[in-house]
Amino acid sequence: MAKRVGINLDVLHSRAQIAMLTGVARGDSVHELIDAVAPHHVPGRFAPDVALLELAAAALDLACPPGAEPLEYEGLREGYLPEVTFRGRVEHRNSQYALYAAACMRGGLQPDLLSxxxxxxxxxxxxxxxxxxxxxxxxxxxxGLTSQDIAQRIAARRHLQLRAAD
Known part of the structure; x- marks a missing residue:
């Protein structure tokens, strides 16, 4: 019987974050970002959902520091992600859940993602x-910053070193 190779979940976690932020810094399309993160998803062993939601929470913290005007949920997806069309109730609900989960994490509440x-x-x-x-x-x-600036700021907060631009 073949021995199962160990998977370091912390390494997958940080590599997923680095892949995501490197793509954001480069200005990659949403589909390219999904492709960049996909290799870090190991079915049955590791999903990069928490790693990515941590990045979303950090980005939200930059967008809305204490005392700043909050973002309005209405129109958020259409205004900042116009290239993606969510079809049907399920896709709308799932995208809403991800936005809300990141906001919860930013506020100190860990959502029950598995359940x-x-x-x-x-x-x-x-x-x-x-x-x-x-x-x-x-x-x-x-x-008033670029996506590259935001990615670098999030990386610094998470103590991550982004890959050099290709």
Whole structure:
């Protein structure tokens, strides 16, 4: 019987974050970001949902520092992610959940991701990619910075070293 190779979950966690932020810094499309994160999803062993939601929470924190005007949920997806069309109630609800989960994490509440989203057909981490993009774009707009600047600031907060531009 073949011995199962160990998977370091912390390494997958940080690599998923680095892949995501490197793509955001480069200005990659949402589909390219999903493709960049996908190799870090190991079915049955590791999903990068928490790793990505942590990035979304950090981006939201940049967009809405204490005392700042809060973001309005209405129109958030359409305004900051116009290239993605959510079809049907399920996709709308799943994308809403990712945005809300990141906001919960930012506020200190850890959502029950496995119970809430573990059964979804499309994994939560893909919707978390959308949340990172939305909150990063909101932060860039509010702070008058580029996506690259926002990605670098989030990386610094998470103690991550982004890959050099290709």
């Amino acid at each position: 809430d989203a573990g059964w979804w057909q499309t994994p939560l981490w893909q919707y978390a990619v959308y949340a990172v993009v939305i909150y990063s774009r909101a932060a860039a707009e509010r702070l």
